[in-house]
Amino acid sequence: MQHTNRERAAWSIGILVVLFYALIPVAWIAAISLKTPEQVADRKFYSGFHLDNYEVIFKDDMFIAALINSIGIAAIATLISIVLAAMTAYATSRLNFAGKTVILSGALAVAMFPPISIVGSLFDMWRAVGLYDTWPGLIIPYMTFTLPLAIYTLSAFFREIPWELEQAAQVDGATPFQAFTKVIVPLAAPGVFTAAILVFIFAWNDFIFANTLTSTDNARTVPAALAFFTGASQFEQPIGAIAAAAVVVTVPIIIMVLIFQRRIVAGLTAGAVKG
């Protein structure tokens, strides 16, 4: 296709608009994080490069604990969710059985579930069985609420896998285990990987559960920990510290998104439309 210079110019402007739209809040929060407390109220977008806020948060045990909790809880929830979802997705996409539709629509129902409807009950249940303010206390709901997303994404991928290859490999003398690990796993890996990224982002993002089901450094994650920062005194707002913490938890996600953008796009669209 031929494109005139005008088309190219218009397109360039379009790209710039989209970039500006996507990045402005990120740039703003980064700019605040680089301000000193005196500069916070200066109403300027950029007031210089000061790392004071980062020093403050990385000296704060509470923030470090929250960071470790966030990473650990999201990672474990992702791992478990993907394993369970892969099993279910394999069953629904490969095997014939009566309950298939029930399971898939049940999963869809869970995806639409309002978390606020169950935080109260969950809090009661967790305190009764001792899961309140523990890692499993958050891992279990995260895992559950990401199952639908993971199941739908993985089913869509699994349906595309040419499973005949497995039998072909076995005919060629491979053991069933070899056939599975050498043939199927490499084919399924991209899908599993996509689902894992999506699940991780969900768990990393949650605020309602983190805020209601934790109370100490034991399990508090970063989104809930932002409420614990303080300014120079009880009444002073810790805007700078919050902004610095926000940047710290955003950077890894941005890097992940930039590296894996193709996969994420594939996963998002596969899960929602083909499923």
Added chain:
Amino acid sequence: MVVAAATLAACGSSEGGSGARAINWYVFNEPGGAYDAAVDDCNKQANGRYNINYVKLPTDANQQRELIVRRLAAEDESIDLVGMDVIWTAELAEAGWILPWEGERRTVAEKDKLEGPLKTVEYKDKVYGIPFTSNTQLLWYRKDRVDTPPDDFTWDEMIDDAVDKGTAVEVQARQYEGLTVWINSLIAGAGGQIVDQAGNVKVDDSAKRAAEVESKLAKSPAAPPGMSTNAEDQARQGFESGRSDYQVNYPFVYPSAAAVGEDFQKNMGWARYPRTDKDEPSRPPLGGINIGVSSFSNKPDLAFDAAECLANEKHQAIAAEKGGLPPTTESVYETEQVKKAYPFADLLRESIEAAAPRPVTPAYSDISLAIQKTFHPPESVDPDGIVDKLRDRMEKAAQGKIF
């Protein structure tokens, strides 16, 4: 799964020591290091008898309470001491979550305390905590721009003066606890109260007076930008930016003013909280932290000892010096530390003595929410309908209904 869960639960409990002598104290995150200092000092003195762990709560008072209520309702044994905002006493005591201070303990808790803070630990003739730090608001003004306020300075006069001079009055009028603080002081300043001694809702024309003051400021040119979303810190920033010559706020604004510039702090004057009515003394707000002992602590005796240590005169002085938190014990106001931290120490003590405690009722959080919803947003408050509206909401709140 279950095994994994159990292991995770086991290795997760690193915080809040669980040893036989560990005392976990849940209190807000004090950034000045005053609480850390008190904890270290008490642990040293206890010489191994107990070891206090300082477990931090969120900055926001509402969130602190939500968290403590949740844990205590769960009969959580890991809480031994609670750093209670002065408004929680009735709620926690009525639910049976904190222990009364009886006999010798009560004597220690009450010893030499100022009247106002002492009232905040009392519920149904018992004492449920030891007053630790207090707080109150003063009227801060620009000496270089406005006249020294007279002793009977009223809100109306202040607003009028600000309008005349084309400046603003900084208040806390966001829909949050700070709004209840302001409204409560305005109502008490008009001789009224929201809930009486027996816990019954009492709303009268004093609520209308409060609404008149609030509405007058909000609709006048003296209303600061963002009035309906301003809390303590926005008020401070507004005053420091020079947009306003008056501000009602806690003493933390004084050390902060030094950072703006020495001249700025020198030009900052202080006076007693303004009056609602000309012939009625003002009733400044009353804040602060009391220390209560959880009913679910399995070492209450040690917990009481630890609370007594934390709240003693020495640590009150440290809290005043490092954290800007005014003492509850009368004699501490005479110490060098406090005199140095607060050039206005006498006014502070006088204000705390005259302060109006917020309603003492187990349904405090509901009542406060009702007040906040009724008096917000400030510019839409209608003084004529406010009494009925407030009464209706308060009754619904007391009955546990939606409002």
Added chain:
Amino acid sequence: MEAATTSAPAAAPPAKKKVTDRAKAERKLAWMLCAPAVIAMIVVTGYPIAYAFYLSLQKFDLRFPDDKEFVGLANYGDVLTSSTWWTDVFTTLIITVVSVAIELVLGMAIALVMHRAIFGRGPVRAAILIPYGIITVVAAFAWKFAFDPTSGFVAGLPLISDDAQPLNTKNGSLMVIVLAEVWKTTPFMALLLLAGLALVPDELHEAAKVDGASVTQRFFRITLPLMKPAILVALLFRTLDAFRIFDNVYIIQPGGALGTETVSILGYNVLINRGNLGLGSAISILIFLCVILIAVFFVRVLGTSTAQQRGEA
């Protein structure tokens, strides 16, 4: 023939039995594979919602556990007869409808841009994925700080006067909340629509072009109808998501001040702040019912539209 027919029934039973055995084994395996996920979903959502329903029939305050008593549907009556509930439902619907509508238009524009990309598809895709990856609470703080009347840079912009600060008014606050919501979730919408666009065959466009149809005609007559299922799916997901809005409001106007209280915020205030488990659970159940209602509505529309399409085909 004879032999064949006689032998067939003889051979059939074992063969059939073998099949059923295999089917049985397959079914067993399938259920074993699904069981953990199904159990997790039931334990974490099914049981709590049932428990919430049980609590909603009680008078039950966290602080006064001894006063617990069965009150039937009284809590529901209390909620449904209060103006607060209906005001909050209305507020939630406004936020939902406005933000989903903007997202649809914006998402469609971004999807079309990406679909017809001349160059730079990579940077655009990466850029719009950033909002998707960012923690909602963090994004909400960014918007709140930007519009903060005392410290935000928006307040420092020349065209905005001090008196017209968005966060000081109801409409302004709703606008900022919608803005934050739209910013965060448009990428999701755009990607779903992009997938739908990919399903529209190019030949149709070419044919229409030959017939002299303009760009707009082609968009409304060909692209849109063919994308209808994708659009409805995207709308369903986003509507349900937006109806549950919590994080953004909680951060931008704490407590749902200035008339920004949504149903989820109301539920939180009653359940967590007031500790009123009975009343709060009734609100929770009602929110759940609203979500089901919205879902059913969409599935009806979705169902009829796909049926229509099949009929037309």
